[in-house]
Amino acid sequence: xxxxxxxxxxxxxxxxxxxxxxxxxxxxxxxxxxxxxxxxxxxxxxxxxxxxxxxxxxxxxxxxxxxxxxxxxxxxxxxxxxxxxxxxxxxxxxxxxxxxxxxxxxxxxxxxxxxxxxxxxxxxxxxxxxxxxxxxxxxxxxxxxxxxxxxxxxxxxxxxxxxxxxxxxxxxxxxxxxxxxxxxxxxxxxxxxxxxxxxxxxxxxxxxxxxxxxxxxxxxxxxxxxxxxxxxxxxxxxxxxxxxxxxxxxxxxxxxxxxxxxxxxxxxxxxxxxxxxxxxxxxxxxxxxxxxxxxxxxxxxxxxxxxxxxxxxxxxxxxxxxxxxxxxxxxxxxxxxx
Numbered sequence: 049x050x051x052x053x054x055x056x057x058x059x060x061x062x063x064x065x066x067x068x069x070x071x072x073x074x075x076x077x078x079x080x081x082x083x084x085x086x087x088x089x090x091x092x093x094x095x096x097x098x099x100x101x102x103x104x105x106x107x108x109x110x111x112x113x114x115x116x117x118x119x120x121x122x123x124x125x126x127x128x129x130x131x132x133x134x135x136x137x138x139x140x141x142x143x144x145x146x147x148x149x150x151x152x153x154x155x156x157x158x159x160x161x162x163x164x165x166x167x168x169x170x171x172x173x174x175x176x177x178x179x180x181x182x183x184x185x186x187x188x189x190x191x192x193x194x195x196x197x198x199x200x201x202x203x204x205x206x207x208x209x210x211x212x213x214x215x216x217x218x219x220x221x222x223x224x225x226x227x228x229x230x231x232x233x234x235x236x237x238x239x240x241x242x243x244x245x246x247x248x249x250x251x252x253x254x255x256x257x258x259x260x261x262x263x264x265x266x267x268x269x270x271x272x273x274x275x276x277x278x279x280x281x282x283x284x285x286x287x288x289x290x291x292x293x294x295x296x297x298x299x300x301x302x303x304x305x306x307x308x309x310x311x312x313x314x315x316x317x318x319x320x321x322x323x324x325x326x327x328x329x330x331x332x333x334x335x336x337x338x339x340x341x342x343x344x345x346x347x348x349x350x351x352x353x354x355x356x357x358x359x360x361x362x363x364x365x366x367x368x369x370x371x372x373x374x375x376x377x378x379x380x381x382x383x384x385x386x
Contacts, residue, residue, distance in 0.1 A: 053097065054151075055082040057090040057113075058105030058124060063140070070144040077152055077242035078287065091116045101155055105140065106130045119161045122151060145251065153247025156233070156240040172205075172288045174279075176305055178295045179315040180329040181322050185350040186315050187213065187294050188358060191255070192373040193313070194292040195365035198254035205249075205286060206257040208294040211264030218361060219252070223259035228266040230258055231278050241285055253362045256288075267298050275301025279308065306333070306341040313376065314347045348376045 056067055064083045071081040082099070084090040087110055090102065094117035102118035106126045113121065114134070123132050124140035138150045155161050177190035187210055194206045207227065208215070216222060230248050234241045249256045261267040270278075279301070282291060295305055306312055316326045326347070333342055350372070357367040364370050 051097075052077070052079045053082055053099045054079040054101040054103070055084065055090055055093070055099040055118065056103045056124075057084045057087055057108060058103075059085055059108045060105065061085070063105075067144065070148075074144075074148075076148045077246045087112050087116070094118060100161070101151060103138075103151065104135075106132065106137075120155050120158055122154060149247045149249070152243040156237065156243035156247055162239075170289075171283045172286070172291045174283060174291050174293065174305075174309045176293045176295045176309040176312045177315065178306075178312060180325045181316060182296075183315045183317065183350070185354050186210075188354060188361075188364065188369060189313070189315055189348075189350060189373055189376075190292055190294040191252075191361060192364040192367070192370045193377055194255045194257075194290075195253045196370055196374045196377060197290050197292070199365050202289040203287065204255045204290045204292060205282065205288045206255050206292045206294070208257070208260040209267065209296045209299040210260060210294055211267065211296065211298050213260035215260055218358065221250070223250075223262060226260060226262045226266075227258040228261055228270065231270060231274065234278060234281060235274060238281055238285075241281055242287065245286055253365060255292075264298055268300065270300060272301045272304060275299060276304050279305070283308075303336065303338065307338060309341075309344060312341065312345045314345050315350065316347055318349055346376065 054071075056064060058064055064085070068081060068083055071079070079100070082090075082093060084093065085108075087104070087108060090104075091112060094102075098117035098119075100119050102113075102116055102121045103124050104113055104121065105124045107130075109123065109130065109132055121135050123135050123137040125137040126140050136154055138147060138154070140147075175193070177186055177193070179186040187208065190208075191206060194204045198204045225248055230244060233244050237244070249258060251257070282288075293305055293309070295302065299305065314326065314329075316322045330342055333339070351368060354369050357364060357369050360367075365374075
């Protein structure tokens with residue numbers, strides 16, 4: 049497999065060390081980082097092995113940068129007073145996560161940039177959460193389980209199929225793009241999935257997640273075949289050990305997710321109406337010759353007072369909800385491990 053190199057050229061040694069530490073810890077999109085403190089050294093190194101991406105500090109830039117062999121060159125902008133033309137720019141002083149997101153998104157969107165595909169990865173374990181009665185706690189349970197898995201050293205991606213997740217308000221954030229933008233892009237550019245994923249994903253308590261749909265009708269517009277194709281790409285090409293899906297019927301690939309899941313955690317309250325709704329759901333699955341999907345199910349209920357912990361979604365795994373979900377994950381003995 050060819051190496052993918054992201055080179056950084058800057059005179060600020062503290063900044064370079066910070067970037068290097070980030071790469072050692074996060075390894076975004078499988079890139080290897082190369083650090084240079086002069087344009088001349090970067091140019092010499094690129095003759096031996098060209099770079100996919102080159103980031104050049106605004107203060108160290110000179111005209112020799114154009115001679116460096118790199119598919120994508122971006123300026124690390126400090127004050128914007130250097131009047132550098134011909135290259136895109138990203139703000140140097142922001143979180144490393146957002147910086148890398150912007151850099152890799154720019155790489156993904158550039159039609160002139162080509163990618164080397166990663167091969168030989170072990171498929172991620174697919175875990176789905178579902179509630180026939182549309183229990184409000186489904187998302188809390190799924191996210192708490194995802195955080196518990198992350199705490200155990202796993203690489204976890206959380207995907208919400210909820211038509212109204214409420215994440216923007218609860219997390220006090222704003223999404224410029226969402227899961228549907230990601231899916232439509234990777235359907236056309238499957239080789240650039242890792243870069244687009246890094247560009248759009250957010251992270252909460254060690255769990256990466258795709259911003260939920262801003263308009264549920266866009267989510268409904270994705271066909272079953274498209275869901276299946278994207279799911280296969282994520283399971284085999286995104287580099288995660290676990291993908292946790294907060295599943296609803298809004299997803300037209302609903303039945304395929306149930307079939308492909310290693311475990312389906314079904315949230316259902318312990319009352320007559322919830323039992324009746326679950327029974328109808330189970331009978332429907334059997335009628336579609338999907339009895340195997342029922343055998344993978346773990347039915348559970350939420351603890352009383354779970355609503356008290358929704359205000360801080362970043363600490364769910366340390367709350368009583370998280371303790372409860374760790375116990376649920378351990379029931380089948382399959383996923384509650386590193």
